[in-house]
Amino acid sequence: xxxxAFSALYEATAKSLWRYAARVSGRQDIADDIxxxxxxxxxxxxxxxxxxxxxxxYLFRIATNLxxxxxxRGADLQLAxxxxxxxxxxxxKAFDAxxxxxxxxxxARELLWLAYMEGMTHREIANVTGLNVMSxxxxxxxxxxxxxALLRSNGKEYA
Amino acid sequence: MPEELDQRIRHMLHDVDAAATPHELxxxxxxxxxxxxxxxxxxxxxADTFHGNVIFVAIYLLALLMWNTQFAWLNLSLTIVLAFxxxxxxxxxxxxxxxxxx
Numbered sequence: 001x002x003x004x005a006f007s008a009l010y011e012a013t014a015k016s017l018w019r020y021a022a023r024v025s026g027r028q029d030i031a032d033d034i035x036x037x038x039x040x041x042x043x044x045x046x047x048x049x050x051x052x053x054x055x056x057x058y059l060f061r062i063a064t065n066l067x068x069x070x071x072x073r074g075a076d077l078q079l080a081x082x083x084x085x086x087x088x089x090x091x092x093k094a095f096d097a098x099x100x101x102x103x104x105x106x107x108a109r110e111l112l113w114l115a116y117m118e119g120m121t122h123r124e125i126a127n128v129t130g131l132n133v134m135s136x137x138x139x140x141x142x143x144x145x146x147x148x149a150l151l152r153s154n155g156k157e158y159a
Numbered sequence: 160m161p162e163e164l165d166q167r168i169r170h171m172l173h174d175v176d177a178a179a180t181p182h183e184l185x186x187x188x189x190x191x192x193x194x195x196x197x198x199x200x201x202x203x204x205x206a207d208t209f210h211g212n213v214i215f216v217a218i219y220l221l222a223l224l225m226w227n228t229q230f231a232w233l234n235l236s237l238t239i240v241l242a243f244x245x246x247x248x249x250x251x252x253x254x255x256x257x258x259x260x261x
Contacts, residue, residue: 003187003188003191006187006190006191006194007187007188007191010187010190010191011187014184014190015184018182018184019176022179022182023172023175023176023179028179028180028182031182035184036190036193036194036197039190039194040194040197040198043194043198044198097171097172097174097175097178098174098175098178098179100171101171101172101175112168112172113172116165116168116169116172117169117172117173117176144164144165144168147164147168147171148164148167148168151164151167151168151171
């Protein structure tokens, strides 16, 4: 892969990949590491010639595996990111939302993000997470229930 | 009802995203050069150091045994140590060649 092709791929995928890693891990420094490591692994894999549309799920899969490695090591994923609302019109509401997300289990955060923010289908999520489609369906259902309970307990803003 | 819940979850995730501290990603050329550096100069793995230490110990033992060959039973030990050193050396070569292939 040459620099021009890499730039096109990076422009198309980096932002959403970084947001995914940052929101699921809850930390920007981890997201930075995961972003760089994901592209490095893509370049090393010999699949660097693929189109951005094909590379995107592959990059998400690498990022997900890296997040899972961190969970297995028992590292850092329960630490909440310092949320500093800036342009938000209702900062206290956004802060509550961030705290709610951090209270979900990492797996639930991951699945909800992929489904709701990345708009992935169950099959695409299965490819990214290495689960089968049925497990994704069940785990996503549980994640929605967890989120619903949090929204109910916390949620005059989201009612 | 499920649609309403979907809406609320999506709303919550959007709020989280909107509220996070703005963060600038490295520009593509910057990321490209960082990646090229990492591809060319991969640090040696810890395993290499471990295998290196095994070889040093094996060589030391070998030298000691060769110096003390007046005992017949040492010939067997010599063979065993040589075999270990050969295996350790071969696996180290494999690891090093894999590490520097990029």
